[in-house]
Amino acid sequence: MKRREFVIALGAAVAWPHKVTAQNATKVNRVGTLNTAAPIVKSPFGAALIRGLAQYGYEPDRNLVVEHRGAEMQLEKLPRLVDELVTSKVDCIVAFGYHSALAAKRGTALPIVSFTTGDPVGTGLVDSLARPGGNITGVSDVSAEVTPKRLQLLKEMTPNLRRVAMLWNASDLGMTLRYRAAEAGAMAMDISVQALGVSEPDDFDQAFATMNADMPDAILMVSDTLTSLNRKRVFEFAAAHRLPAIYEQDFYVRDGGLMSYGPDVNESLTRVAALVDRILKGAKPADLPFEQPTLFRFVFNLSTAKSIGLNVPPTLVALADEVIE
Secondary structure, three states: OOHHHHHHHHHHHHHHHHHHHHHHHHOOEEEEEEEOOOOHHHOHHHHHHHHHHHHOOOOEOOOEEEEEEEOOOOHHHHHHHHHHHHHOOOOEEEEEOHHHHHHHHHHOOOOEEEEOOOOOOOOOOOOOOOOOOOOEEEEOOOHHHHHHHHHHHHHHHOOOOOEEEEEEEOOOHHHHHHHHHHHHHHHHOOOEEEEEEEOOOOHHHHHHHHHHHOOOOEEEEOOOHHHHHOHHHHHHHHHHOOOOEEEOOHHHHHOOOOEEEEEOHHHHHHHHHHHHHHHHOOOOHHHOOOEOOOOEEEEEEHHHHHHOOOOOOHHHHHHOOEEEO
């Protein structure tokens, strides 16, 4: 090859990646989100997802359009919302919660990335974590692994802990499996469980009445849409009876709860964003193993503890990744 031809060919080879980058930058990617409650657009989940997608080069008003849908706790709306997302020509759907993931799986062949759906194998959403099959992947549940840590933190707060009340959404299979994992973890630590399954807001009154009649030593609440929407009622009950309570996500603590231990939401949703990125680049959910959170945070609200007169061991505060005062 002559020198001039070589230089021209080399210049074309160097320029080619820039051309591809420019083309990719102008492509508009469409992502749908589906939630059992309100659309996630104004929630901590929504903000964390957008931040995660930005790390992979996706930005609203430039190369990303996000279609948010929420069933407002009316599960019968979910199939219609799935149809709306399909009609809007989204490239994939990020499903929050078991019911949303199930509705998406039943309603479309579009790729689905699931989050906060509980055990995806136990609920039948996928065949296995390593090889999901079908059109769903996501970030998996780790309730069995983290329950002992949550109970140990409760014991640090209440050394004589013998019985813990567990609140969970009994109408959600994903959350029921998370409760069972938590129950098994408690039994392994010789802690008895007061099971308080709720299926609608009115059920919380019965749960509170059950605790009033036979007061537990502490509360562990399994986080999902129903329990989240009623979290302040749980905060108030715990405060009135000076009960230590632990939650699964740190926004509960920022909102007045005592303490939380669980996967870091930002890290988990960055992993969700990474899966979305791979799907937008052509990967199939069937070939993308479910991922597990790797970063966990213990958050403690010292102000809440002081306001209800709890004696806080200094060793417990020292363990916290974040202390809210």
